[in-house]
Amino acid sequence: MRAEEEHPTVLEPVEVVDAELVEASDASGGGVVPADPAAAVLAALEQGAEEELHRARAHKTKTGYTRDWEVWQEFHDWLGERTGHRLSDTDVTRGTMVAFVTWLDEVIKAPPNTIDRRVTGVTVTARRPPYRAAVPKEATLAARELIRKYRNDPARMARGRGQAAHATPEHLRRMHTASPTVPRRPGSRRRRREYVLPDLAVYRNQALTKMAWAISGRAAEVSALDVSHIKLVEEGLEVHVPSVKGRPPRDADVAFGQHPESCPVLAWLAWQGAAELAEGPAFRSVDQWGRLGRGRLSPDGCRLVITRAGKQAGIDVRLTGHSARAGFITTAIEQGKRPDEVRRQSGHAAKSAVFWEYVRKAQRWHNPVSRGIGL
Incomplete structure (x- = not known):
């Protein structure tokens, strides 16, 4: 057997690979592992879809989402002061989302429709660059279950501006x-x-x-x-x-x-x-x-x-x-x-x-x- 066959060369991790290889990211040992081309294409399409939807959104919607994210950060500051540990802004889970909705309702006294909009803004922003956070579906479902309950309360609904006066x-x-x-x-x-x-x-x-x-x-x-x-x-x-x-x-x-x-x-x-x-x-x-x-x-x-x-x-x-x-x-x-x-x-x-x-x-x-x- 030739020397090179007895001592095969160890592949160094690479930054750029062909369509069949990706850099190993686990702790089991470097090298390259087979990639799934279909998964890569689907991921690229998902990202492209998100960017296209973002471009299609109205400017006022984008600025609203920016404010929603700022309110989300204010909530994390508030939570950190009370727990002694500030969570990451990208910790969007069932627990943090329900706590966010409860905070908006009990502390901020926001109307249910505003709370619903905040949840949407946080979800959309968290999934976009630079955060790219995973927002589990059960998190938004739990948040909106609470919001549905709030909408049945006349006192909570009265927090908003109410229905516009009718021009005659x-x-x-x-x-x-x-x-x-x-x-x-x-x-x-x-x-x-x-x-x-x-x-x-x-x-x-x-x-x-x-x-x-x-x-x-x-x-x-x-x-x-x-x-x-x-x-x-x-x-x-x-x-x-x-x-x-x-x-x-x-x-x-x-x-x-x-x-x-x-x-x-x-x-x-x-x-x-x-x-x-x-x-x-x-x-x-x-x-x-x-x-x-x-x-x-x-x-x-x-x-x-x-x-x-x-x-x-x-x-x-x-x-x-x-x-x-x-x-x-x-x-x-x-x-x-x-x-x-x-x-x-x-x-x-x-x-x-x-x-x-x-x-x-x-x-x-x-x-x-x-x-x-x-x-």
Whole structure:
């Protein structure tokens, strides 16, 4: 036998190997071991899928997840102070997740919906680089079992902001006739105690609030509208509401209103004409001098337009970005529109619990069971 056969060479651990070999990572002794090419391909696909999903997430969702992770770290700091040992941020287990939910509920006094969102944010962030932690399914299942229990408690649910105030056609008319003079907001650096909104901003605000109401639009959907999505026809406007955050697009029909002060068609035409909009974003920024911006008004900007318009009109409830959507659904049902027709306009899923809650409230006094039964 040759010398090299009697004393075979010991393979040194390697950093780069071919598709058939990987570096041995166990303590049994160095060298290389056979790799599973299929497992490597699946792992690469899983990682690629996670990266693609991360890129597809909205910026606000990403920033929300960042805050969720910060809260998770605050929880670990709190737990470490009480146990004398701070666990790693990547220790996402059934025990730590349940303790996190309990801490959010009992110490932070967070509403159940916020707790649910925190759990999602922590789970997604833990699985992503640089952490790449394994989050067992039983951990999230146990956390959400507790959250379901919390949602049955009215006191806990009342911790949240509650359902948005519903904007009504009367609110829209009051916003239309409100004075363009706006008092200086607390904390503002403006020298003047009050200022007058430029005419262009007034046209935009009126068109935006009425369009959001008529299409039952979310703030993100109103922000995403382009001029090309809005087509004038004899009966009114045909509005294509684009896909936002993965929701399917839809087409909404906006008829001429019965009152000029609340008509969304007239408001849109006035804004389009004043701003000379031919293409691009439907709703844009307008500065204090009345100069039209090129950029799209953000979803938060659309919400602020509705909130400030309501406050400026002296409406006694605080309107939010969701007030137009909720108000349209409730008003349409109260006026006898069929739920399936309203749902097509709003884009709600057929089994949406939120939508049917609106319907139940709107129909509450249509024909109460206690009426006409001999009382």
